[in-house]
Amino acid sequence: MADHFTASPTAPAPQPAKRNARSVLTRRLADIVCLPSSTVTPQERWMVADVLDEMLRTANPELRGRVAARLAEQAEAPAGLLRRLALDNFEIAKPILERSQALTDFDMMEIARAGDVSHRTALARREQVSETVTAALVAAADPHVLTILLRNSGARIAPQTMDRLINLASEDYNLALLLIRRAELRPAQAFALFWDVGHDQRKMILSRFAVGRTILQDAAQDVFPLVANPEDQDALVQRTLFYIDRRQRNREANDSSSYGGLEGVAERAVNGHDEALRMEGARLANIQLSLFERILGDLGGEPLGVLAKATGLSRRHLGYLSLAAGFAAGSVAAERSEYVFDTLSVDKAQTVLRYWDWSFRGREGANAD
Structure with a gap:
């Protein structure tokens, strides 16, 4: 009897890739x-x-x-x-x-x-x-x-x-x-960004950008007497010298203040601060009212340390400002304000405060236009 074999299926032969005139061309x-x-x-x-x-x-x-x-x-x-x-x-x-x-x-x-x-x-x-x-x-x-x-x-x-x-x-x-x-x-730009970041980033900004202005102060030393001349009242020069000047406070305003100077404002603000008191604080600190209010309203506390150090307030008066801002003694925000106060020099703190003031003045000028 003949054997029957079943052929195994084989795979179809591969087809060449389809070619057409368009693809070839x-x-x-x-x-x-x-x-x-x-x-x-x-x-x-x-x-x-x-x-x-x-x-x-x-x-x-x-x-x-x-x-x-x-x-x-x-x-x-x-x-x-x-x-x-x-x-x-x-x-x-x-x-x-x-x-x-x-x-x-x-x-x-x-x-x-x-x-x-x-x-x-x-x-x-x-x-x-x-x-x-x-x-x-x-x-x-x-x-x-x-x-x-x-x-x-x-x-x-x-x-x-x-x-x-x-x-x-x-x-x-x-x-x-x-x-x-x-x-x-x-x-x-860094000091504008300061308001929108946390404590660690604020420390980075202060460490990197809060520099002294000695080089500017030495260069402009003989220019300050010139602006006292009524015939040489250049607004841009005066604005620039304000940034360079070693003094932050408005001395004349401080001496004539009915609140007893910036220290008196800080002491009275503990019991609450209305617009009149804030306006006086801004005038004595020689900054825009909007900046003074922004500093008091900041929840981090670091700007208070900058303000107090730049204006020559004592650590005790920094404590008064912290209480006025709503920071309890020993709170995180109060400790952060003290950290900035202790680690920044007066000159560096003034650099920061004046950058902020320039920014706020420019913003308000643009809004007025």
Whole structure:
């Protein structure tokens, strides 16, 4: 009896990848665009890029992704084609956004404006981010993008952009924490940021930016007598000398005060302070009323230490101000005010207080306009 054998099933033979005229032509054009400059002239590259750009408008995502990945490695990639692919779906645009050295600042500014959060995040992660690109990324105000950007040591921030970030940080505590560590942060910006951060960050700001003004005082020593001349009353010079001056208090006001000077204001404020008493305190301390009220209303306590040290109050009178601000003796806020009082010199405390006063004067002047 004949044996019967059952043939085992065999796998179908692999089919060649489907080829059509469009995909073949697109690949050919991409090959030419990616040729080195020794092989193709700029004019030829631009001509081919224009044709390829038109082909890619209707190409499938897989083909657009392949071309994007190749162009990301080309230092001489055609600008228009590169920018179009950089604004494509993020998975297609990703290699260009992350690696392409052919993207210009203008390209990246446009991508930051017209792309989505994923596009902006990729730009923020680049090894180097110029000031102009950073400004475009900050303009979108995406919290996630800003966090990535501020953690990037290769991102550069212009002063105007930092001002914008300071404003955003007033409503974003985590953003404020990142800004404090940036090398671009300037004293005026840091002291504006002071109000929106916690105790540890305030200590960092005071340690880094509360500096003495000896160099300014030595340079301006012979200028002070000149402003006493009625014929030489320059408002800008007077404002600058006020910042430099070693004296914080308004001496004439202090001598004529019906409250017995700033010490008297502090003693009476323990039992409550109305607007008249606060106005007198601001006048004697030589600062804006709005700043004086902000210091009394701050829940941290550190600004009270700055005020007391800058104006020459004693530690005892600092205690009176703490009670007036609602801080019980031995409370965390009272201890923080004492820490600042004990660790800052008079000159450094005056630097901080005058920066604050400049800021408040400028803000009120802008509101008046």
